[in-house]
Amino acid sequence: MLHGRKQINKRGSSMNDLSSPLAIPAVTGLGEKGLDITLPDGKTHYFNYYWLRDNCPSSFSPVTRERSFDIFHLDVPPRAKTAELEGDMLVIRWQDEDHITRLPLSWLETYAGGKSRHDPADLSRVAWFGDHYPSVPRFSQPELVADDATRAKWIEAMLVHGFTILTDMPDSDEGLTETAELMGCVRPTFFGTYFDVKTHINPTNTAYTAGALELHTDTPAEEFAPGIQFLHCRVNTVEGGDSLYADGVAVANDFRQRDPEGFKLLTEVPIPFYCEHDTYDARSRQYVIELDQHGEVEGLTISQHMADIFDLDQKLLDDYYPAFCRFGRMLQEEKYMMRFLMKGGECMVFDNHRIVHGRAAYTATSGDRYLRGCYVDRSEMRSTYRALVSEGRFKA
């Protein structure tokens, strides 16, 4: 690579011989608000002076790893006096400040053209269908505790498939806590830090009965419904009670093809959810089908037992209700439905914004069925994954 020491003054005329072909990389112009630079990719990119000054490596504390520079209190807008290349670095001397900024060209390339920063946790999802059970990624809980590389593979499987099964769980209440904390902090809901799923005498939730539980995502009435659900099966000896799971991404992707108008309504019209009892009255509005930053289906929020009265325009409901029902019926098609019997010592871990779950009815007197569950937010999961697999910007 050519790294000539070329300097441009603030009026934009190069101090090099302009009759010779411009070497790459090269600073090609200093403007009033930013500069142009041709980077090793051969393209000329514009960078704003505020951005260049704010992101000078000296702006960040190596101890706290936070930004320590205060751009709000510059006396005048930042402007380069000179900008030159020194080896693989762009060196800027500032006009009204006794400060020099050195930025690696490779670093500039990663942000050129307004590119988003690479995110190792932004992985493509792989949709799965009703025959998925034998292929579900499985991990032994003690191995996750012992080995960070295995833990990274587990979280990667969660990001891609949204559903994993852990085996060899400790048979204790603490076992669930210890497991959830391998991914992040336990996230409380209005049910508390944990919930126990067994039949209750005075149930406050359909889950606490022996009846069938339709496919749903949990606690949609919360403004930010919890992200990852852990369901630790301590014992399951009842007759019936098959677990039902379906991949919302698989169903919604097919719905998008089969019923584009219905898909549009379910992604654009928020509907109300509620959860109300003596001491709580949670309400929120959610989109049934959620899209990510790329416009891809990210997941679902759906729960018939927590759907509030649709307080929407009645003419809109002429179209919305049929679409909602078409999608709800699709969710229950055998093509998508994974059924299996949970075993004691297993823990289901699934993305509560993507995977719908339910349960067939069981006979309460036929044996014991006890599940203990908790949640971890998705941002915690992604944060842990990035820390495990990437160098970040500050690791030595």
Ligand SMILES: [Fe+2]
């Ligand atoms: Fe649930």
